Amino acid sequence: MFDLPTLSSNGITLKPLMLSHAIxxxxxxxxxxxxxxxETSVPEPDKVIDYINIAESMPDRQAFxxxxxxxxxxxxxxxxxxxxxxxxxxxxxxxWYAKSYWRTHVNTTCKLMLLTYIFETLEYQTVGWRTDIGNHRSQAAIERLGAKKDGVIRGNRVRRDGVISDTxxxxxxxxxxxxxxxxxxxNLMMLTKTL
Structure with missing residues (x-):
């Protein structure tokens, strides 16, 4: 594994997730x-500490x-x-981002920083994304990034309401x-002209 960096651009900073961010x-x-x-993994407000602890305990996850x-x-x-x-x-x-940051420069800024780090610093070969088949907003956002659809895995996830869904x-x-x-x-240049 590798140590997470702190990345910063266009007024957004990514750094390792810690309990001090819970509030x-x-x-x-x-x-x-x-x-x-x-269709999302956003925690309930009173479960944020659990969300952070789970992220820290997962051996193949590094959270920002x-x-x-x-x-x-x-x-x-x-x-x-x-x-x-x-x-x-x-x-x-x-x-996930607070709703008031949806359709702003935030997601594009984050993905540009992350992908630059992955491909140019780590020199990884492939980046993947997965989303619920019903999460059309997320699918559109991933496609806007330029990712290619690999396919659908049927029946491999359970939504919050207990319904088994596809990825x-x-x-x-x-x-x-x-x-x-x-x-x-x-895209980022156009989005940040108003900043």
Missing amino acids: DLAEACQDGELWKIN VVIDELTGKAIGTTSFHDILPFAKRLEIGYT VMYSLIKYEWPIVKLKLTK
């Missing part, structure tokens, strides 16, 4: 009552907190998970990265 994250998940969205530098507050999380060092593959997931899998390969990086950089 901010409890507030962030209340922005939009995100835990009520059936997302900080808005303007306020100094944690506004969400994202993680590396299913890390396969020998195959040079990992997935990005457990990503949509996506990936991005290192040779695709230069074009995706250019696209993300251009």
